[in-house]
Amino acid sequence: MMEAAVIPPFEHFYTDHRDEVFGVLVKRLGRQRAEDAFQETFLRALRAYGALRHGEHLRAWVLTIARNVAVDSFRREKPTVELEEPIDRDLPRRPAYAELEHLTGELPPTERAAVVLRYAYDLPYAAIGAALGSSEEAARQAASAGVRRIRKKEHA
Amino acid sequence: MTIPTDLDHRFREAAEREGLVDVAYDVAESPIGDLLVAATDRGLCRIAFRPDAALDELAADFGARVLKLPKRLDGVRRELDEYFAGHRHEFDLETDLSPVPAFHQQVLHELARVPFGQVTTYGALAARVGRPHAARAIGGAMNRNPIPIVLPCHRVIGSNGSLTGYAGGLDKKEALLRLEGVTL
Numbered sequence: 001m002m003e004a005a006v007i008p009p010f011e012h013f014y015t016d017h018r019d020e021v022f023g024v025l026v027k028r029l030g031r032q033r034a035e036d037a038f039q040e041t042f043l044r045a046l047r048a049y050g051a052l053r054h055g056e057h058l059r060a061w062v063l064t065i066a067r068n069v070a071v072d073s074f075r076r077e078k079p080t081v082e083l084e085e086p087i088d089r090d091l092p093r094r095p096a097y098a099e100l101e102h103l104t105g106e107l108p109p110t111e112r113a114a115v116v117l118r119y120a121y122d123l124p125y126a127a128i129g130a131a132l133g134s135s136e137e138a139a140r141q142a143a144s145a146g147v148r149r150i151r152k153k154e155h156a
Numbered sequence: 157m158t159i160p161t162d163l164d165h166r167f168r169e170a171a172e173r174e175g176l177v178d179v180a181y182d183v184a185e186s187p188i189g190d191l192l193v194a195a196t197d198r199g200l201c202r203i204a205f206r207p208d209a210a211l212d213e214l215a216a217d218f219g220a221r222v223l224k225l226p227k228r229l230d231g232v233r234r235e236l237d238e239y240f241a242g243h244r245h246e247f248d249l250e251t252d253l254s255p256v257p258a259f260h261q262q263v264l265h266e267l268a269r270v271p272f273g274q275v276t277t278y279g280a281l282a283a284r285v286g287r288p289h290a291a292r293a294i295g296g297a298m299n300r301n302p303i304p305i306v307l308p309c310h311r312v313i314g315s316n317g318s319l320t321g322y323a324g325g326l327d328k329k330e331a332l333l334r335l336e337g338v339t340l
Contacts (some may be wrong), residue, residue, distance in 0.1 A: 001235070007211075007215065007220045008215070008220070009211040009212060009214060009215040009220060009222035010177075010215075010220055010221045010222055010223055011181075011211060011222050011223050011224055012211065014223070017166070018159050019157055019159060022157050022158075022159045022163075023203050024157035026157060031221065035160075035166075036162060038159065038167070039163070039166060039167050039170055042171075043167070043170060043174065046171055046221060047174075047176060048174045049220055049221050050219060050220065050221060051258075052220070086186075098236075106283055120172050
């Protein structure tokens with residue numbers, strides 16, 4: 001109960017971040033598509049909100065969700081185009097994240113996001129799944145695949 | 157970039173449609189100041205005189221998915237308006253007291269039977285729940301009443317006729333009793 005208490009009411013989380021998220025989405029997708037992406041971003045966040053175990057790094061988390069929603073939106077629009085976007089473009093610079101950067105830099109985007117959200121931001125897999133637009137199990141697999149890939153590279 | 161108002165509304169409606177909200181709330185104007193009113197799927201769960209502080213409590217009691225959804229509170233707002241206009245003497249609202257300890261729930265159910273325009277005492281209420289010496293515990297239950305006005309703790313006063321106390325402030329207790337025509 002102690003830990004649960006530090007998760008802010010969703011209304012506060014939403015009003016704190018909605019303008020920034022909308023700005024990011026408009027910049028990436030244009031005004032029209034940003035509106036759908038905005039709704040999808042906060043619905044994904046709301047679906048996972050009950051699974052959060054602490055209230056830290058929520059800004060990084062919602063911006064990651066927004067980024068993934070934007071990528072999905074691009075894919076739907078232009079299925080053959082591969083995006084070369086750095087995952088951290090909109091994330092705040094934090095020491096925990098920076099410490100992992102040299103390890104995760106070369107991972108595929110999904111694995112990289114899963115590893116960073118799990119090990120730098122300490123989010124539960126259900127919340128990571130929501131951020132990635134997949135399931136808790138898929139998030140767990142992406143994180144462990146990412147870790148395996150890092151280990152393999154370290155030992156190579 | 158400030159989001160458009162209609163986009164904000166669409167998100168809130170979609171959240172409700174998908175059943176993703178633990179607690180819906182709104183802020184209602186009243187003659188005794190702004191009131192936060194909140195409901196779960198089971199019913200009205202909170203009326204608070206200090207809207208800002210109440211959201212954290214709601215999150216702790218019912219789940220963190222607390223969202224402002226004015227439409228869900230239409231019925232509550234309407235009955236409160238009627239009450240403050242003097243047209244309604246009884247509320248016809250489902251309530252959700254699930255986080256309230258069992259004894260306090262029993263006290264609140266008994267409290268709900270104290271009619272409009274009448275007062276009782278902490279001691280009398282204690283006797284009615286079979287704990288005649290528990291006037292102090294009754295005071296505690298009143299103090300933590302999550303749904304004041306609808307569960308009328310303002311109708312409970314000290315045995316010497318003094319107003320004693322009110323979580324929302326004694327001025328509000330007095331205003332509610334005057335509204336109900338109680339001579340103080």
